[in-house]
Amino acid sequence: MLTFLTRRLLSAAGTVLLASVLVFAAVQLLPGDVATQVLGQDATPEAVAALRDQLDLNRPAVLRFAEWLAGAVRGDFGTSLVSGEPVSGALWLHLRNTLLIAAATVAVAVTSSIVLGVVAGLYRDRWPDTLISSLTLAGMSVPEFVVATLLVMALSISVPVLPAVVLDGASAPVADLLPAVVLPTVALSVVMTAYIVRMTRTSVIDVMASEFVTTARLKGLGAWRVVVRHALPSALLPTLNVIAMNVAWLVGGVVVVENVFNYPGIGKLMLESVHSRDLPVLQAVAVVGAAVYVLCNLAADLAAMALNPRLRTGERSTR
């Protein structure tokens, strides 16, 4: 059990490390000189030389990566090329704002998709299932920026109750940002729910056909008890992985949705850094994104282990 945990943790750390190597390599080693890329083709040689100096480009890439990594581990991602301030300050501030949306989205999407998936699975091929499955397909077929745009149209312009565009800066207090969180959360939840519902529905159908559910039924347990106590825990197991994958998608989806609402989160920071070619910021956001993904997968694996007695005891009996 402990060996398993250690191995899992090490492999997660390895994945993040490898991902940051890939990001670093993509940013630093791809064709052309980075300094020229940043400044444009018609920059003066002096300016290019100065930037090369600032970026330490005259030293071997391996050395630079080692230094960058040593800093990153301590939470220091270097200095922004645009603002000249440490990347980490802006990064954590924007990450905090994005986590507000992400946490709300995960809570809403997971709850609603489990409820809808269970209903669809229990009423297989009857009207509640047909309705939910059609809505799911519709949700999968519209990109999140479309949902967001339609929401802006419907709620903020026709019925102005919620802000369509966020005017607060990244450092606004959480309480000020809360009204702005609602619409992005709804937009992301719609798309995310659509994907998770399918998995929940399938696994509910599988589990309801299994022998232990039949046994529970034959014991004379009430329908509610059979579903909640017997079927649901097993049905949720495969769903966990899909949820973890969707959280990874969330990190990307948030980029688009934040852009629609002008929400000062990590996605907006990323887009700004793309436009201004602020490589240290870009690199930091990509690596943090990868770390979030790996952490979510790790959490899903651990939760699966906690939920599945076979995984727990199986580990033990092999020793």
Place this chain on the structure above:
Amino acid sequence: MNEPNPANEPANEAAEAAPAAVAAPAGMVRTTLRSLLRSGPATAGLVLVAVHVLIAVLAPLLTPYAPTANAPDSALLGPSAAHWAGTDALGRDVLARVLYGGRYALMVSFAATACAVALGTVVGCAAALKGGWLDDLVMRVLDAVLAIPPILALLVVVTVLGAGPAVIVLAVTIVYAPQVVRVVRAAAMGVAPLDYVTAARARGERTLSILVREVLPNIADVVSVEFAMRASWVVLLISSLSFLGFGANPPTPDWGLMISENRTAMTVVPWASLAPIIALATLVLGLNLSADGLAKAWGVDRVKEAR
């Protein structure tokens, strides 16, 4: 299943590996078509995709307007007999732009999906057949690529190499091939230990010929479903990129770009945003329905797949 089996591939072995897959290609196409056409949603999906392709090809015949022709005097008009879906802020006919708009999305998406699926299939099969350190190495690197959220990876590539159709195809290939590898590798692993592969190995055939003649025909179903499904995500991803300003360059007619251009004027000319939204949603819906239909016809489980 009742097709005579060519060469020395025992039919029952193939059937065990993938219950619905039939070894003979012609028979497979016919059975699949028949079961696809029997399922209403799958037919609807294929028809939707076909209509989109036709519209993209025939766009010049369907509208008298050029998609990029500015007409400042007739800007921001509502739907009328002359302009069925109105005009945008530059006076361009919205319907013409929507009809032409599928060209960029369809072409780039098709090229990107084809590259990602082809690369993923080759690497996935190689990893499954060779096994050992190659397999370990490939899977490690893939885990790392998969860990970077697709849109972040795309933005990094686009920042470094600049936006353009070729770069986007390349970037989507890098981002989506790893997921294809995973799926194909799992499918190929199911085929690799079977007797006819062992027999081919014993005959001394090279890995490439084993891959092409023994493994690929038996995982064709998985690869096809993978293609249809990836295509729907690639269309979404590429339109998101266009929306963010990293895909098609103005004034190219493209749905993602149109939505982004016209959303500020949404209260004045809602159809300028709604029309491309409908076009985009119906294309992705068609791809999703086709993928579902194919998966059902072949018994491939697509729900559990990663995005």
